[in-house]
Amino acid sequence: MLLQCLTQYDIEDVQEHCNNLFTQQEIVSLYERFCQLDRNSEGFIYADEFLSVPEFAMNPLSQRLLKMVDGLNFKDLVAFLSTFSANASMQQKIELIFKVYDSDCNGKVRFNDIIEMLRDLTGSFISDKQRV
Known part of the structure; x- marks a missing residue:
């Protein structure tokens, strides 16, 4: 087009x-x-x-x-x-959020996916120890 x-x-x-x-x-x-x-x-x-x-x-x-x-x-x-x-x-929004969290695209949001998300959002302002 x-x-x-x-x-x-x-x-x-x-x-x-x-x-x-x-x-x-x-x-x-x-x-x-x-x-x-x-x-x-x-x-x-x-x-x-x-x-x-x-x-x-x-x-x-x-x-x-x-x-x-x-x-x-x-x-x-x-x-x-x-x-x-x-x-x-709401379903569309949930599906998008899930895809954003599921960084390895395996269809699951695991603990490491959440830690990676927090790292992306906070950068170097928070240590890995503080994230957990």
Whole structure:
């Protein structure tokens, strides 16, 4: 999908894919931003392109989130972003939080995953001993 090829059908398809959590105008705005970030015009955004967004790069969980968004096409990016909507379901939010904590993607959140999360959030301000 190129910006000039974003049809009404495409907009409605993306809107349905994200459970109507974004308006059509918001989808168009997101697509414009997507095209700016997609420097290679391949139709995908990669981790290094996400890091050009200051709000994303400054997030202490950015490395964890990058694993989730690396190589997303526009439709999947909008679905990912919809999880952050105030209108997203509790189930969607829980699933995202679980994926953020499950750093080794084994389908389980173990003690070490929680310690790693705390390390990401607190950096060097708290020692490993204090985290436990």
